[in-house]
Amino acid sequence: MFTTKQNINIFKSKCLKIPNFLTQAENQNIIKSVIKLEPYFEKSVTSLNDPDFRRSMVLHLAPISKKKISKRIKLVLPQVLSRLGKELFPIHHIEAQVTAHNHGHYYHSHNDNGMPEVAKREITYVYYFYREPKQFSGGELVLYDEKIENNEYIKADSSKIVEPTNNSIIFFPSHYWHEVLPVNCPSRNFADSRFTINGWVWQS
Numbered sequence: 394m395f396t397t398k399q400n401i402n403i404f405k406s407k408c409l410k411i412p413n414f415l416t417q418a419e420n421q422n423i424i425k426s427v428i429k430l431e432p433y434f435e436k437s438v439t440s441l442n443d444p445d446f447r448r449s450m451v452l453h454l455a456p457i458s459k460k461k462i463s464k465r466i467k468l469v470l471p472q473v474l475s476r477l478g479k480e481l482f483p484i485h486h487i488e489a490q491v492t493a494h495n496h497g498h499y500y501h502s503h504n505d506n507g508m509p510e511v512a513k514r515e516i517t518y519v520y521y522f523y524r525e526p527k528q529f530s531g532g533e534l535v536l537y538d539e540k541i542e543n544n545e546y547i548k549a550d551s552s553k554i555v556e557p558t559n560n561s562i563i564f565f566p567s568h569y570w571h572e573v574l575p576v577n578c579p580s581r582n583f584a585d586s587r588f589t590i591n592g593w594v595w596q597s
Contacts, residue, residue, distance in 0.1 A: 403549050406536040408565040409476040410555065414465065414520060420560040424522055427452070427491055428584045434493060437500075440508060448498045449573075450586075452491040462520060462590055463487040470594065473516065473564045482515060482596045489592040494532050496581045500573040502537070502548065505593060507568070514567040514593040521557040521589055528585035529578040532557050537570040557587055567593055 415423070434450040466487055474481055506514040519534065533556055538549040548570040555563055565571070576587050 402540050403551060404539040404541075404546070405551075406538050406553060406565065406569055407477050408536055408553070408555065408563055409473050410558075410561055410563045411469065412558065412561045414560060414562040415461070417560070419461065420522055423590070424524060424588070427493075427522075427588055430491075431583045434491075434583075437492070439503075446503075447500045449500065450493040450495070450498075450583075452493075462489055462592075466518060466594065470516075477516075477564070477566060479515075479566070485513065485595040485597040487592060487594050488514075489590055492589045492591055493583065493586040494573065494576045494589075495529075495583065495586045496578040497575060498532075498573075498587075499575040502535075502570050502572040504570050505567040511593075513595045513597075515596040516564055516594040517567045517569070517571075517591070518562055518564050518594070519589050519591045520562040521559060521587070523557075523559055523586065523588050524584060525559060527559070528580055528582070529576050529587050531574050532576040532587040533574045534563065535572045535574060536565055539569070557589075 430452060434452050437447050437449045437451045439447050467484070470484075471481060505517050506512050523529070533554050535552050535554055537552045539546045540549040541547075546568075578585050578587075
């Protein structure tokens with residue numbers, strides 16, 4: 394009986410993963426362009442100012458990707474929102490950055506719109522790309538389910554795991570708690586990293 398009650402209060406996380414999001418040529422061009430921009434990547438930071446909470450490298454100026462990714466996201470957004478059980482909303486803008494996870498990098502559990510300055514983030518997306526054959530393991534995305542406690546939605550213990558697959562993109566609501574599991578990249582070469590173009594669809 395206790396298990397049944399507990400399950401009633403668990404809300405399974407929803408996401409949509411789309412394979413082959415860009416053409417093969419577009420995917421390869423992005424990989425080559427990002428590798429050339431290695432000197433411009435910076436250590437990632439968070440609002441917590443805790444250096445152990447997140448470890449990765451970030452490129453905030455991403456003209457190589459933003460226009461193409463944003464255009465494609467707008468085309469599939471109706472399909473995305475339908476799968477996530479959400480209604481269409483007016484888009485203010487689509488934010489994008491490039492992230493590189495190399496050996497030992499990770500991102501602990503967090504959500505993307507929990508602070509007032511980012512409360513308008515509605516949908517999170519992560520586009521995966523890397524050189525093949527893949528030279529790293531790990532780096533899975535963990536999407537946590539939700540439960541109600543004290544009349545509030547909080548992170549549940551259950552979750553789903555999303556494998557990083559080259560040229561695929563995943564969408565999920567920005568309020569979901571999620572994390573990136575540690576990456577194992579034996580070569581430690583930047584070019585062998587788990588790369589993403591990740592960002593957020595902001596509501597007006």
